[in-house]
Amino acid sequence: MKKRQPLCVMICLLFITIAQAQEPISSYSFTKKFLSQPVSNHSFQETLSSIYNEKKYIRFKRMRNTGIVLTSVGAGLLATGVVLISSGGKEVNDYNGYDYSSELTPGERKIVGGIVCVIFGLGMEGGGIPLWAIGSRKMKQYGNGLRLQPAKNGLALAYSF
Numbered sequence: 001m002k003k004r005q006p007l008c009v010m011i012c013l014l015f016i017t018i019a020q021a022q023e024p025i026s027s028y029s030f031t032k033k034f035l036s037q038p039v040s041n042h043s044f045q046e047t048l049s050s051i052y053n054e055k056k057y058i059r060f061k062r063m064r065n066t067g068i069v070l071t072s073v074g075a076g077l078l079a080t081g082v083v084l085i086s087s088g089g090k091e092v093n094d095y096n097g098y099d100y101s102s103e104l105t106p107g108e109r110k111i112v113g114g115i116v117c118v119i120f121g122l123g124m125e126g127g128g129i130p131l132w133a134i135g136s137r138k139m140k141q142y143g144n145g146l147r148l149q150p151a152k153n154g155l156a157l158a159y160s161f
Contacts, residue, residue: 056142064135070128077121084114 091107104112149156 053142057139060135060138060142062135063131064139067128067130067132067135070124071132072128074121074124074126074128077117077124079121081114081117081119081121084110084117086114088114 088107088110091110092105
């Protein structure tokens with residue numbers, strides 16, 4: 001008897017709260033649209049999952065491509081900066097004039113330009129390499145299709161779905 005009373009009270013309260021609940025119009029229209037759609041071979045959850053994975057794949061592909069561009073441009077700037085510094089250093093050493101004016105010589109200008117190129121190149125590479133690595137790893141995680149994987153006897157062609 002003691003167990004039955006609290007159980008009956010809980011069932012009554014549950015029924016009353018369900019009976020009193022009101023559904024917003026937006027959920028009704030969503031349910032109506034969802035139920036009126038034809039049933040396909042794939043379940044709704046699989047469709048949502050594939051759309052979610054496709055969006056993530058595209059996002060991380062853009063991240064990888066941005067990383068590749070930043071790393072490439074940064075490497076170019078770094079190489080240009082090193083060349084400018086070395087050629088500017090040669091010109092400064094070859095300059096025999098004792099001009100103490102406030103203007104920079106052409107060799108010193110190359111050195112300053114080279115230092116600026118090296119700083120920007122290192123910054124772009126420092127940002128590009130992690131973007132490239134993270135984007136590539138996440139693309140493999142969310143990507144579908146054929147890919148090469150290491151196997152016991154070499155490489156294997158794997159299809160992930």
